[in-house]
Amino acid sequence: MSVPPPDPPPEQPGPPGPYPESPQELYLDPEVLAQELAQELLGDPLDEIDGADASSVDVAAECDLGLSLLQGPHEQRMQGLRIFCEHRDPRAVPLLLPLLSASCPILRMSAVYALGRNPSPQAVAPLLSLLGGDDNGYVRKAVAWSLGNYPDAPVLNPLIRALQVDIAAVRLWAASSLADAGGTGPAKADPAAAQLLLSLRIDSEPAVRSNSAWGLGRLYPDLVEPRQRDVVESLLHAMLHDAESGVRDEARLALEQLEQPEVLERLQTLVDEGLLA
16 A cells, blocks of 8 residues: 555544553543553554564564464553554454454554554454444544555445545545445546545545545546546646645646656646746
């Protein structure tokens, strides 16, 4: 999965106070939990996933340790979850699935990321349930990311729904994952592109618009006319008129990466006319 731009902090009420001494207090205070989740190493999958370069022997030993840790108390489970956010091992799946219903949102979020790293058909239904019903935005954000690794599962419509109605951080990852979920052929690419086109035009969060532009560039080869033409025109409009420079830059990059001669010619004309640097 390609790496989209970093996301803004999820929409959470008010700045949290200092951390309590007791983990039990942490779980009972949603504002403190929000800060803890934001600062957890597992809080962004990009911080951990694909970050290690170890030998196969070392990985096997670490996975063996991780399996043992997942069966221990809370702190050991957290260590085990970190391992399976870095490494794939099908033996972990039966131990990860029960954690999706843990009362602690940190455990749920971490298990979601680990199941994004270790996709399993058994995880699809509980992940979709969390995306639609979990009351913690960090957990839903994790699900929106993880579902990008389930492109053959029925995740398209739930991701479209999340991109329409959820908080900014969830919408951002839903936009990214739609590029993966829709990239399996025209039947899925077209509805995914339709929602990304809408989000590129109307979403209030620049990072979501930026990821929508990125996703449209990814989906372009799987689209047919006239949708390809819609994508080009919408990216050109965003490149020239979006209020945020990051969105304009992402739209231009997406257009350049299409490697379509007529699109590159239009870009060069805009440069010649002084409308682009």
